[in-house]
Amino acid sequence: MxxxxxxxxxxxxxxxxxxxxxxxxxxxxxxxxxxxxxxxxxxxxxxxxxxxxxxxxxxxxxxxxxxxxxxxxxxxxxxxxxxxxxxxxxxxxxxxxxxxxxxxxxxxxxxxxxxxxxxxxxxxxxxxxxxxEDCAGGLMAKELIKANINWNIKQCIEEIRRQTKNVEKVYTVYVVNDKDTLLGRVSLKKIVLSTDDTKIKDIYVSNIQTVQTYYSEEEVAEIMRKYDLEVVPVVNVQGKLLGRITIDDVVDVITEQAELERQIMSGLSETAEVDDSIWTLSRARLPWLIIGMMGGLLGAQYMGFFENELKIVPAIAFFVPLIQATGGNVGIQSSTIVVQTLVGNPFDGKSLGSRLFKVLLVAIFNGIVISSLVFGFVMIFNEMNMAFVVAVALFNVVLIASLTGTITPLILDRLGVNPALASGPFITTANDLIGLAVYFTVAKLLFSI
Structure with a gap:
């Protein structure tokens, strides 16, 4: 807490x-x-x-x-x-x-x-x-205040007094017919300002947002966020008023969802708490650790292919950590932004082109800045060729990592897979391998070895 x-x-x-x-x-x-x-x-x-x-x-x-x-x-x-x-x-x-x-x-x-x-x-x-528990029916509370559309304000106030003993927080009064079908709502302000003989049907608002019992908790949270609601009524498929969901319940949902996304993005395969058993904590962490380990082994194997080149130009090895770290960081940044954008927003193919173009421009700018800084630094301690190799490789790594970090969560979202899986260890491992491939390829071409 x-x-x-x-x-x-x-x-x-x-x-x-x-x-x-x-x-x-x-x-x-x-x-x-x-x-x-x-x-x-x-x-x-x-x-x-x-x-x-x-x-x-x-x-x-x-x-x-x-x-x-x-x-x-x-x-x-x-x-x-x-x-x-x-x-x-x-x-x-x-x-x-x-x-x-x-x-x-x-x-x-x-x-x-x-x-x-x-x-x-x-x-x-x-x-x-x-x-x-994770649907609107499981989130809702049955306690609420409702008034019949045929009542006047005096009858409504009497009913409010009767019902409020069971309702902790009163946000609005729901208007129903004789069959408890939800017709709309009337605010407490309108009730207070109206005369006793005013009919509910003359002052209620019929255009209101509702959720049905089968809606997921994420859908409920998105509806309340989108329409800035403190409370939303829950109805069945026939439109009968069943209960209400208040903002405090949705805050809990959002908090839990954010925690889950954080854990997934940090490489945990399931929710885990500090007080969980050793087996539970290990089981949550091991899958992505093993994937990361396999990625590292593949990277080591790949570097082995360039053993002769490393013997000829040993300085190439000095900048491998820089290439891998930069690629991983850029990929994580890109995927995190996309995952946050996708929360509550369905995949829109029409916006993909403009989104990728924007990512490309940002990547080019960042790549130029980073590669220029690295070029100047490497020039101090190494020859021109080495500085040029590292700068060119780093520019391309930034470009590729940005696109990979952007496209991967979009594809996963399109396939119905949690896009948060694209962050953390997955992107880091993928960009480590891609970065090594780009770096050694550039080095081999420019050094002609």
Whole structure:
């Protein structure tokens, strides 16, 4: 979590738990945000965390449990009986409750739902458990405020008062017909400014963005980003209003997706956390490490073909690291920019020509600058021919690496493969081999060896 851990506060709370100083704990935490408390509990053992939760009000406890890191929460809730867990779920938002119970064994899940006092919340959770976690149905919360299109403002306000006890944040009021089909929305501002006898149908907005339950979480995030939405309603194929997805849920999705992309681009084949087992961490890293190793072996083998040339002009070997490092860096830069551009944007063949032309111009400019600097530096310590070979090779490597780093993720995206795979070790290894080929070919031609 991004909230900074207060080490002194953590230590004082642990001492208070040992001394059973309940008053100190309650006074210390009464004005704290649930997210801040969850950071503290992440660093405590399960029994300490449970001790603190028992001293807080149910609503706060539910929010804290929902904010806990997933691995911490799983271990923590093992110490809860079905009755205690049911008490927490009564005060937890339906989407968070479904996520929490989805991690529990089926038997425990059924017991908890059966023991919940809030029967409406229990029904919400049962409904949400039918959806996959990574789709709109799995992201949505059932709690929302809706009003019938035939109501007037007075009826609408009365309904808002009735429904808000179950809705933590009210963004808008959804307008439905007698069959709960979503027709539009009406803002709280319009409701407040309208007279009691004003009809909802006269002030509501019908043109709204919606998502269906089967939409992927990435599609939901893109829609909310594109239209700058704080909340988006979820409907089924018949248009019936089922729930809503709020911006905080989408922020979590974006964060997780960014973390996944970072790990893939750094050469991890699957998501991995610091606290994972040695086997899990190794399994995530080894595939791309092996590919990188094979690329290095191929590079060494390729250099072996030029053994005689290296004997004649040993200085050629001095600049191999420069060629490889420059090619890898340029390729990584190009592929990273393309991957970021492709996030949420489908492949557009019409823009490929202009994109490649722009990349080519940038590569030519960068190649001229870098090769000129290197030419001047090499001239100080070597003869003209060596400086010319390195500069020409470096210019071509920059050019080829830029195009490779741009085209590869575009092709992968076109084939339906995650374009982030084109970054990191893949591009580095490919450009190492290409760079060596270009360098030694130029050296052989210009030195006539």
């Amino acid at each position: 991004s909230v900074k851990l207060n080490e002194k506060l953590l230590e004082s709370l642990q001492v208070a738990i040992q001394q059973q100083n309940n008053r100190f704990i309650q006074e210390t935490l009464k004005d704290k945000h649930a997210a801040d408390i969850s950071v503290l509990l992440d660093q405590m053992d399960a029994l300490e965390s449970k001790y603190i939760l028992r001293l807080l009000n149910p609503e706060m406890s539910a929010d804290i449990v929902a904010d806990l890191e997933e691995d911490t929460r799983k271990g923590f809730l093992k110490n809860f009986s079905s009755e205690e867990l049911a008490g927490l779920m009564d005060y937890t938002d339906s989407d968070d409750a479904a996520d929490i119970l989805n991690d529990q064994p089926v038997k425990v899940r059924e017991e908890v739902i059966a023991l919940m006092q809030n029967s409406e919340k229990a029904e919400y959770i049962i409904d949400l458990l039918h959806y996959e």
